[in-house]
Amino acid sequence: MKYPNGKKYPARQKAKETSRNKRRHLLSAANRGMSLEEDINLSNEYYKSTGVALITKRPTPINVVKVDYSHGVRITDAYFEKQSTTDFNGVYRSRYLDFEAKNTKSNSSFPLSNISAHQISHLKEVIKQGGIAFFIICFQLKDEVYLLDATEVITYYESGKRKSIPYQVFKEKGILIRQSYTPRLNYLEAVDELYFC
Amino acid sequence: MKYPNGKKYPARQKAKETSRNKRRHLLSAANRGMSLEEDINLSNEYYKSTGVALITKRPTPINVVKVDYSHGVRITDAYFEKQSTTDFNGVYRSRYLDFEAKNTKSNSSFPLSNISAHQISHLKEVIKQGGIAFFIICFQLKDEVYLLDATEVITYYESGKRKSIPYQVFKEKGILIRQSYTPRLNYLEAVDELYFC
Numbered sequence: 514m515k516y517p518n519g520k521k522y523p524a525r526q527k528a529k530e531t532s533r534n535k536r537r538h539l540l541s542a543a544n545r546g547m548s549l550e551e552d553i554n555l556s557n558e559y560y561k562s563t564g565v566a567l568i569t570k571r572p573t574p575i576n577v578v579k580v581d582y583s584h585g586v587r588i589t590d591a592y593f594e595k596q597s598t599t600d601f602n603g604v605y606r607s608r609y610l611d612f613e614a615k616n617t618k619s620n621s622s623f624p625l626s627n628i629s630a631h632q633i634s635h636l637k638e639v640i641k642q643g644g645i646a647f648f649i650i651c652f653q654l655k656d657e658v659y660l661l662d663a664t665e666v667i668t669y670y671e672s673g674k675r676k677s678i679p680y681q682v683f684k685e686k687g688i689l690i691r692q693s694y695t696p697r698l699n700y701l702e703a704v705d706e707l708y709f710c
Numbered sequence: 711m712k713y714p715n716g717k718k719y720p721a722r723q724k725a726k727e728t729s730r731n732k733r734r735h736l737l738s739a740a741n742r743g744m745s746l747e748e749d750i751n752l753s754n755e756y757y758k759s760t761g762v763a764l765i766t767k768r769p770t771p772i773n774v775v776k777v778d779y780s781h782g783v784r785i786t787d788a789y790f791e792k793q794s795t796t797d798f799n800g801v802y803r804s805r806y807l808d809f810e811a812k813n814t815k816s817n818s819s820f821p822l823s824n825i826s827a828h829q830i831s832h833l834k835e836v837i838k839q840g841g842i843a844f845f846i847i848c849f850q851l852k853d854e855v856y857l858l859d860a861t862e863v864i865t866y867y868e869s870g871k872r873k874s875i876p877y878q879v880f881k882e883k884g885i886l887i888r889q890s891y892t893p894r895l896n897y898l899e900a901v902d903e904l905y906f907c
Binding site: 585643644 | 758761763764766768769770771772774782783784785786787788789790795799800801802803804805806808832835836838839840841
């Protein structure tokens with residue numbers, strides 16, 4: 514579209530700038546943790562569009578109390594329910610993948626209070642059925658994102674001795690996920706290293 | 711608990727009766743189709759509790775517009791979004807499973823208008839990634855539930871020639887799912903027959 518006054522595509526140009534700012538914003542370390550879920554969604558879109566894998570986010574479960582049908586279908590009363598499973602699952606290299614992503618502002622450890630008993634029992638079932646189960650943990654202040662096998666987390670969770678997993682465990686047993694433009698978080702590289710080698 | 715007047719467990723007895731009525735209700739043919747989703751959920755619970763498989767329903771995606779924080783967290787304005795994927799996925803015998811369940815009141819065919827383009831493209835991706843993809847279709851008036859490989863449905867959907875899949879195709883290429891008390895729909899038997907033989 515060309516405007517009569519000779520100006521070209523003002524809307525598009527603006528969109529481009531917004532998108533550039535958005536990307537810059539996404540790359541800033543401070544925002545790293547905040548956008549963990551968004552980064553994984555973007556990475557999943559990339560994986561899907563390149564035919565690498567199909568991984569989706571489960572919608573947040575919402576309990577609908579009241580629906581108003583007077584102007585179409587509108588929910589007027591509802592509340593968030595706790596996810597009884599994990600946030601992400603899908604298929605990669607013919608295998609079933611299931612994982613939960615969490616942030617922490619701590620530099621020294623990942624607090625286990627971030628994980629629900631439901632999620633632990635869900636991931637134990639995944640392992641029992643032959644699926645691949647892991648956690649993606651973002652240490653926000655360090656701008657480091659790790660993939661850690663769910664078995665490690667389950668062991669800590671069930672030992673009852675510690676209330677957190679030391680950062681050192683992530684350094685030693687986890688895999689640091691490579692960050693880039695696309696995919697934002699190349700966590701399937703880490704999956705390859707941990708489960709397909 | 712025993713009551714002082716000698717009466718035993720009135721609450722429990724009532725619960726038992728309710729549960730018996732519920733089961734009778736569930737088994738009635740008329741209700742068959744209505745409760746397809748519920749029957750699959752019950753079957754999935756059974757499969758999980760017996761360690762056979764882990765298959766979950768994706769929550770219905772809801773777009774939250776307004777949240778009221780004055781009395782806890784309450785959603786006061788929201789609307790249903792279309793599921794861009796299928797309703798169910800999970801892991802069975804180490805394989806990724808993904809399927810959609812639909813009812814039809816027709817006796818002669820299953821109308822393809824029940825399926826969205828998003829679901830077709832999602833299931834094509836599942837197949838590409840080595841997952842198992844199928845449909846569970848309930849012919850309500852016949853009280854028959856079939857499992858049909860997604861490839862068959864995709865072929866019909868993309869041919870553009872027909873607007874429905876004839877009942878005969880389900881009889882010939884699908885597998886009739888055995889119904890019982892538990893699991894309500896033993897669809898994994900059909901999965902065994904179709905994908906693991």
